[in-house]
Amino acid sequence: MLALAASADQLSPHVLAGAVVAAARARGLPLTMPGEVAEHPGRGVRAQVDGRTVEVGRRPGPAPEAGWARTVLGRAVLDGTAVSWVTVDGDVAGAVLLRDPLRRDAPRTLRRLRAAGFRRLVLLTGDRAEPAREIGTVLGLDDVRAGQSPADKVAAVRAEGERDVTVMVCDGVNDAPALAAATVGVAMGARGATASSEAADVVLTVDRLDHLADAMEIARRARRIAVQSAAVGMGLSLVAMGFAAAGVLPPAAGALLQEGIDVAVILNALRALGPGHGTTHPLAPGTERLLHRFSAEHGTLSAALPLLRAAASRLVTDPGPDALHAVRRAHAVLVAEILPHERAEETELYPALAAPLGPEATAPMSRAHAEIERLAARHGTHLALAGDAARPDGARPDGARPDGVLPYDRLEDVLAILYGLHTVLRLHFAQEEQNYFTLAATAPGEIG
Structure with missing residues (x-):
């Protein structure tokens, strides 16, 4: 299909x-x-x-x-x-x-924006209210407005603009009017429409939301260096002019001194071209390769997670041989793909991340690995007890005893395991993607 x-x-x-x-x-x-x-x-x-x-x-x-x-x-x-x-x-x-997934870099970006001084974060979307509210809860947004038309977005931006300076970030052609209405319009240029890019004040050429926080830091640092250079340059020039007016500084020496001041100011301004020295930490090339490797594996394994929920659904609707086959198939994916991935993260990735992040940063994820292992082992035990399931060894409440059915007294536990694994793995994947995998996408050799 x-x-x-x-x-x-x-x-x-x-x-x-x-x-x-x-x-x-x-x-x-x-x-x-x-x-x-x-x-x-x-x-x-x-x-x-x-x-x-x-x-x-x-x-x-x-x-x-x-x-x-x-x-x-x-x-x-x-x-x-x-x-x-x-x-x-x-x-x-x-x-x-x-399902429209949340950008893995969104939570970290919004935390950085909060730290940068943004006091109010609002989501304006034309999507339905249910997924919009879910995203707002996950990100801790101050307001969520769903079902917004382009005119609604313009009105919302203007209303926010009456309260304070506003920054609008978007990537759709219908968002161009809202970009123009904001104090600062930021377009996602990699995927966004040309109209949005032309209406924006800032264009992010890479389709990554966290570059908005990077742009904020670059702008603030450049402004700080510019103001510093201008203030120091003018101050030194005024001091030199005072000495010259008093006759202490001859004209030729004053001219040479002014040239020296200009050179010093220019050299100081050139610092804006270099990397900042804020919260960056060294990230070993090997660790970055591991992050890219496990991030790619997540993409493959995420497609396998629906098998767990599908197997549980089959057990509920038709607990027969086909359902048991779906349960065994889900367990095979667990054993052959998911568990080896989790064990490799525990033995390879987490020790590598302990150096730049500290061992406590990966401790909660290790606990999740232990829970995944426990549920998978329990699931395998149920299947081992069921054997080939040629005949059931327990009856359902209605007295039916169809071939190839898990015993009813263990059916509820198997359902709890399947739904539990599906939920834990989805949450675990999302946490790793947001907390760890986004680190490899910043500047080479550094994490923000």
Whole structure:
């Protein structure tokens, strides 16, 4: 289903279509070049894929009434995701849930902005209220305004501007008016539209939010050096003029002294070209390579995490042989991919980070590793006790004893383990990405 949807979406410029295609390619799915592609604004894409008419996007009418479709809608509401329905030859055949993840550098950037003196941080977004509020909670924002149109954003920026100096950061073409309305407009130039870049006062040429904090530090340091150079230069010149007026300093010597003052001021101003000496710490090249390596592994493993939740869902809806197979498949991924990754982090990455960050910085993450190991071992024990599960050794409350079912008295614990692993791993991955992996993306050889 994902391969069909991605094949139809390949030629669409929409950001959601790009996410579907990226997910399919990350899983190594073979894609077919679509034909007769038609883009319907606000609805999605219609294309011919392998002789079938495939539509991906919003349903023009009511949502399907099938049980699986109701499950999809319920999960979308609970998880704050968007639903892209997949229709094949006129029949709704599946759905893709899309979640807009938080930039891994956002929490660290906002902490730096708070430290730099920003007193109020507001999120203006055209997205739905549920994911916007979740992001606001995670980031500790002062206000979150969802469902904002371009005109709403302009009005909000002007209202904030009446209270204090405002900085607006965005990357969409619809945000150009809001950028122009702010005291300082900052455009994300790597992905943002040309109109936004032209309306902005500052353009971040790399699509990283933490460079806003870097720009703040660069601007403040440059201003501090400029004011220092001007004050010292004029002060020395005034002193020299006083000596010259008193006849103590001859004209020729005064001219040479003024040239010396000018050179000293210029040399001091050139310090602005060098790196700052704020909170940077040395980061060994080997540690930086480890950060890049484990960051790449996170991208692969994140695609495997849904297997844990899918296995639990199968156990709830149809606890038969297929569900047990899904549980065993999830355990195989745990043993073959996730646990080796966590152990390698514990033995390779965390010791390397202890030097620049201190051992206490990685201690909470080590505790998470221990919990992941414990849950995985408990999960394996359940499967070992179940054996081949040719026949159940315990009955369900309704008396049914279908082949290939986990004993009912252990089913609840298996569900708790699967849901617990899914939650712990998602949280653990997010914490590592925000606290550690963003360090390798700063200046070579340094962390901020």
